[in-house]
Amino acid sequence: MKPVLLLCLLAVLAACSSPSPTASPTPSDAPSSSTAPPSAAADTPTSSAPAPPPRPARDGCHRLTLSQAVAPVVAGTDVPCRQKHTSETYKIGRLPLLVGGHLVAVDSPSVQSYVADTCRSTVGDHVGGSPEDLRLSMLQAVWFTPSVEEAALGADWFRCDVVALSGSGRLALLPRSTKGVLASSDRFAMCSTASPDSTTHKRVPCSARHSWTAIATVGLSGQSYPSARAASRQMDSACRSAARARAADPLDFSWSQERPSQEQWKAGQRYGICWAPAS
Template sequence: MRRLAALAALVVALGACTSTPTEPAADQTPSATSTPSPTESTPPPDPGPTPRVGECHLLSFGQAVSVVGRTEPVRCRRKHTAETYFVGRLKLATKAGHVRRVDSRAAQEQARSTCAARLPRHLGRTPQELRLTMARSVWFTPSPKHAEAGADWFRCDLVVVAGPRRLLVLPRVTKGLGGAPALAMCATAAPGTRAFKRVGCGATHAWKAVSTVDIPGRKLPSKQAVADRMDGPCGDAARANASDPLDFTWSQESPTPEQWDAGQRYGICWVPA
C-alpha cells in the first residue's frame, strides 16, 4: 500500500506598515531619499506555530496523504483520526552551504524514514508485527512560505486505515495501542479476487492477515519466484492458525511494483477468518 502520508498547505501573509507622504513646500526640492521612521519598518515574517507531540487532528483521507502544511489541532477527547507522536527538525542546510527546499526529496525522505522508524516504539510493537496492522505513519512539513520565514519542523502522525479511503476514529490515547484488535489487518475476500478490499478487523471481513514473508533483492522478482518463496512459510502459518492441522487453506499476496518501489519488501499470508 502506498504510504499514507502526511495536510492542507498554509500561506503566511507578510504585513507591512504604510505612511502618507508629505506634500513638499513650493520652494523645496523633494529629497531623493528619506530615512524611514521606526514605525515604517516591515515586521519579520511569521513562521507559524510549531506542532507538539500529543496533539490530535481530525484528518480526512485526502488530508492524510498530503505532506505540506499544518492543520489546526483538536482536543483529543473529541473525535479525531490522527495523533502526533513525534516532532523533529529538518536538515535543510547542505554540506555545500546551500539550503534545501522544505519539499525537496531529501527533506521529505528524512521525515518519512524518521516517522516510520519511530511508529513501532509509539505503538509498542516490532516493525514486523506492525506489517499485519492498518496503522500507518504520515508526515507533514511547513509550507514553503513558512519555511522561508524560518519554520524547519516535521511532524509524525499516527493514522489507522479503516477501509478504502477511510480513516479510523482513534481513542484518546494511542501509545501502546499496537495490539488492539481494531488495528489488525483483515480483508473482505481472498487476495487476488475482485471483491478483495483491505479493512480493519473491526469491520465485516472474511480473511485475516497472519504472517509476512521477506522478499530479498534490489529488484522485485518474478511472480513465480515470489510465489515459490512464500508458499512454504504461508502454508506453515496457515497450519498454525487452523483448528485442524490436516485441513486448512491460505492465500498469499505478493507486493505490487508500486508497493515495492514504496519500500514494501515483503509478501502477506492470509487465512480465512
C-alpha cells in the same frame, strides 16, 4: 504508501545599505537646544518580517481525510484527543536543512528520505507491539513539512502522525490515545472481506466485518519488482507453515498469499502477506 512530496525552502536574502552621512551643522545654524531634530527616516514607519508559525504540538490530535493525510503540508482540523479524530501526532522533529554550511531545499532527496525514514522507524515505538504486528496492522505513519511560505519565514520542523486505514477510502477513527495500542488490542489488526485472490478482497480492520485474517509476512529478495510466480516461490513455504500452525486440524487448512502492488514496492514494501480464513 502513496509518495509524499515535500515543498521547496525559499532562501530570503535581505540587502542592507548604510545611510548617507548628513552634513554637520555650522555654529551659526546649529540648534540652540542640545537635542538634535529627528531625522526624516525616523518619521518613516518601519515593518519587520513576520515571525515563522509556531511548531506543531506533539501528541496533538487532528481530524483529517485520507487525501489530507497524504498531502505534503498540514491540513485538516486540530481537535482535543477526547473528541473524534483520525490522526495523532507522535513526533515533532527538525529538518536537516543546513548541510556543510549550505541550505538544503525541503524537497531535496536527502531531506525527503530523512523525514520518511524517521517517521516510519519511530511509529512502532509509539504504537507498541513488534515490527511484525505493525506490518499486519492497518496503522500507518504519515508526515508533513512546512509550506513554501512557512519555510521562507524560517519554519524548519516536520510532523509525524499515525493514522488507521479503514479499507473504504477513508481513515478510521482513533482512540483517545494510540500509545501502545498494538500491544494491547487487535482493534487495528489487518483483516479482509475475502481471500486476496478474490475480486472482492478489501483490507479492513479486524474490528470490522471480515472473513480472512493476515497472519504473517514474508520478506521478498531482489531489486526489481517480482512477478507473481517469483513471489509465490518465495512465500509459499512460509505461508503454508503459518496457516498450519494456527489451524485446528494441521491436515486440513486453507491459506493464501498476497505480494505487494507495484506502488507498494516502489514505496519500500519488500514483503508479501500470508492470509488465512478467520476463525
